[in-house]
Amino acid sequence: MSDSDAALSNDELLDVAVEAASDAAQIVDEAIGGRGSLVWKQKGESDFVTKVDTDSETAIVKCIRSHFPDAVIIGEELSPTTEIGRTGLAFVVDPLDGTTNFLHGFPEYAVSIAAVRDGELVAAVVRSLTRPEIFTAVKDGGAFVNGEPINVSTQTEPYRSLIGTGFPFKRHDLLEKYARLAPLPVDSAQKEVRETESVTFPAMIENLKKYHEKLLSEDVIDLEVARDMANLSTP
Numbered sequence: 001m002s003d004s005d006a007a008l009s010n011d012e013l014l015d016v017a018v019e020a021a022s023d024a025a026q027i028v029d030e031a032i033g034g035r036g037s038l039v040w041k042q043k044g045e046s047d048f049v050t051k052v053d054t055d056s057e058t059a060i061v062k063c064i065r066s067h068f069p070d071a072v073i074i075g076e077e078l079s080p081t082t083e084i085g086r087t088g089l090a091f092v093v094d095p096l097d098g099t100t101n102f103l104h105g106f107p108e109y110a111v112s113i114a115a116v117r118d119g120e121l122v123a124a125v126v127r128s129l130t131r132p133e134i135f136t137a138v139k140d141g142g143a144f145v146n147g148e149p150i151n152v153s154t155q156t157e158p159y160r161s162l163i164g165t166g167f168p169f170k171r172h173d174l175l176e177k178y179a180r181l182a183p184l185p186v187d188s189a190q191k192e193v194r195e196t197e198s199v200t201f202p203a204m205i206e207n208l209k210k211y212h213e214k215l216l217s218e219d220v221i222d223l224e225v226a227r228d229m230a231n232l233s234t235p
Contacts, residue, residue, distance in 0.1 A: 010138040013115040014123035017091065018136065020063035021111040021127040024056040024095055028102070028111070028129050031055075035103055049099060053077045056095035060113065064091050090116040097126075107131070 031052040057075045064071060072090035074082045084090045091113060096102060098109030107130035115123040126135040135150070137143040143150040155161055 010115075010117075010122045010141065013089075013117070014125065014136055014138055016064060016067045017113040017115055017123060017125045018127075018134065020060040020091075020093075021113050021125050021134075023059040023063050024111045025127055025129055027056045027059050028052055028096060028109075035105070049077055050103070052102070053096045053099055056111065057093060060091075060093050060095055060111075084116055084119060086119040088118065092116060096129075102129075 035050075035052070054077050057077045061073055061075065061078070064073060068089055068091075070089070072082060072084065072088060073079060073093060074084060074090065075093040075095065077095060084092070094112040096109060097112045098106075101107070102109045109129050111125075111127045111129065113125050114121055120139070122139045124137050128134070133145055135143065135145050136147075153161070
């Protein structure tokens with residue numbers, strides 16, 4: 001990492017991530033009309049990739065490289081095995097989170113980008129591609145949607161609560177463990193549980209995450225929301 005990169009604030013890194021997510025959103029939006037003719041390539045169980053994913057990631061990489069030529073980029077489609085070092089600047093990218101939803105026209109998919117400095121998550125953006133919402137967070141700076149702070153509910157009664165969750169649909173061997181560990185009070189005291197196929201939005205919309213596959217950008221935003229939750233008083 002150059003001296004100039006090291007001097008950048010977390011907010012400046014976030015600005016680049018937001019710019020890159022905007023470029024990717026344009027690629028995905030332009031592909032909506034032709035998604036019926038896209039070729040699905042299967043990476044794993046219930047895990048698909050298309051040209052839209054790779055084109056989106058290419059646009060993100062181009063944008064980041066224009067600002068930070070030496071940054072490490074870990075992309076889900078083009079460079080998934082690249083490792084984050086303990087020093088230097090890195091970006092972690094999911095160019096189309098919710099590919100299956102996109103292919104079926106189900107309106108839950110997004111672009112997700114996280115910035116890592118010296119091995120530590122410092123900024124992230126999740127840009128919805130189906131609604132005018134951009135979720136952002138910087139380390140120790142809170143989480144926001146469209147520039148407005150994300151606040152968790154002040155409800156302390158379980159029967160009034162709303163739980164957002166995800167399920168390990170790619171790892172059937174984890175289903176039993178999930179069912180045993182996930183503290184979901186799905187009984188007469190708790191009727192409201194929400195789950196979507198997108199990895200990102202259970203965390204963003206419901207403002208909490210129980211257990212599912214990790215994306216680094218989610219973790220930054222969830223961490224800031226969790227700090228808010230920790231400040232809630234309980235009876």
